[in-house]
Amino acid sequence: MAPQVELFLQQLLNGLTIGMVYALIALGYTMVYGVIQLINFAHGDVFMVGAYLALSVIWLFMSFLPGASFLVMLLAVFILSMLGAALLGGAIEKIAYKPLRHSPKLTALITSIGVSFFLQNAVMLLVGSREQGVPEVVPTTRFNLGAFSFSLIQLIIFATALSLMFFLTWFVKSTKLGKAMRASSENMDAALLMGISVNRVIRATFAIGSALAAVGGALFCMYYGSINFHDGYLAGLKAFTAAVFGGIGSIPGAMLGGILLGVFEALGAGYISSEWKDVFAFLLLGAVLLFKPSGILGENLPEKV
């Protein structure tokens, strides 16, 4: 393989990897928006809490079960951080957003910014403001295909993110709760008349979105090996960009938007300038809002969840 091609593929892989994480977070934005038309700005911080939960599980494992296989540990990390974040997401909905269900949309939006500040500062007071290192739990094995190479953690990110996306697609399409979610997003009043417990559906949407973000957080902190209380802010903004890019309210749109955003950023950083990385992401947001506000998949999917 020519070195140029190899470099391009390598950058593409870098982009796809971080894109998977963006997609996982973007799903939560898009699902919540689909159901109650709220941009939940606290979602990025739920992602950050998810990363800290993952870090705590890793620490627990290292202190009490140092011999455990890393696959068992990974499974425990995912399950426990998902559970914790789902509870957190449900609680946030109940405490902060439910009382505002019939208030103007802007009230809930501003509340979500307040929740975001609350989560950031609560975590800062709990664990301190320093960067926390994440122990290397995944072996740093690299697989080589000719000159092209990828690492085990990248493989894990792909496998986890893709399987969760498939699972979510199936869940929304085929299960009773998934159908209720789609019905509520289409017309909340009609869904209520049909006997759907809309409040339960909304809470479940928050819980599922938060659980996905927590997996994103767990993968993120293991991939980069460090986490800080304000990491949710930028990651949240990027995922929000991805959700808008894909078409806010559309589940496949969020997946595609996240992945494309990651690729766009990586190629921009690799070929143009790395310090302009965030600029590329937000230029994309600006361009989408200007030229196609419904996003790439927003129009094709009138049924929004």
Place this chain on the structure above:
Amino acid sequence: MKSFFRVLGLLSAVLLFCGAGDKNEDVVYIGAAGPFTGDHAYAGVGMLQGVQMAVEDANIKGPVFGNTKVKLLSLDDQHSPAQAVLASHKFVANPDVVGVVGHFNSSCTMPTSAIYHEARLVHITPASSNPEISRQGFDTFFRVCATDDIQGPAAALFAFSKLGVRKIAIIDDRTTYGHGLAMEFEKKFRELGGEILSRDGVTQGEKDFTPLLTKIKSERPELIFFGGIYPEFSLLIKGSKKLGLESPWMGGDGVYDVVLIKLATPKFAEGTYATMLGADPRAVPEAKDFVARYEARYGEIGSFSTYGYDAANVLIEAIRRAGTKDRAAVLREVRSTKDFRGVLGLINFDEKGDVVGQSIGIYKVENGKFVFIEEAKP
């Protein structure tokens, strides 16, 4: 840590009241400003403890003049230029503050130096190394640490002649400090005849450096120099080794921190070089007593504790000599400081306020620790 400073803040407020109530005893304040919370808190707190120790030592010696005791007023600038400006205005507005030790980061010292200059309030920075600050010509500015136009070239010379590298990549974090340091390094390295393969910038707080590192890997540099601070540096080191990029890394005083090795993990940090302003206080015999006393009080000595201590002592001695709360008199006395015996040696200031006879220590990570290699004196 945060709650500790809350308590400290409350305590200083209480002390302020006590001071005002007590007619027989007067107080004069020295300000201290730096990042006492946030991502630079570790280094900032190390500096603050140095200042605190100097204040306590001074009061053991007795009142600075008449029946006036010296007290510390610390304000957190959180490594943010906006907060730093706010803090400087608070110091300026308090007539009992006659001098400031700070700020810590060059990006905070730069804007505040103009405010202190206008208010004729002397300030001594223990850590800001950007050479541009003293080139502004403010007579209220002093600095006890070395500058980046000494540090950058010393690092470049070491890399070129001692390590024998010729092709390097340079990254910086685009801050007043990081960018300035990288520029000085680059200038000297080119002068020596080395080749700069690429020059990149990153954003502070960023996590994903894989695209940049993938690009740098394809350039095959013999060394990568980073102008910036340890959180980004640790991610760059770790990310590069995971990509199979084996080139060693080098950074300035902003990365010289034990936490760097913890964050980057000892395995990956091994072989990383860092320059530091001045020699290691633990390697200087005169500083032995200070290091022992410091460590008994606060635990492991921070990278800038010595500079905080020295800067505060220069200021306190000037107050003693001035014998008044008059800011102009204190400023005059700081300016006339001659052969002041600091922890790391004699302190004299040149006409720009920079310390004379700066030296740079060069360190390498070996077995998970920073090991002192040599002292570079320009």
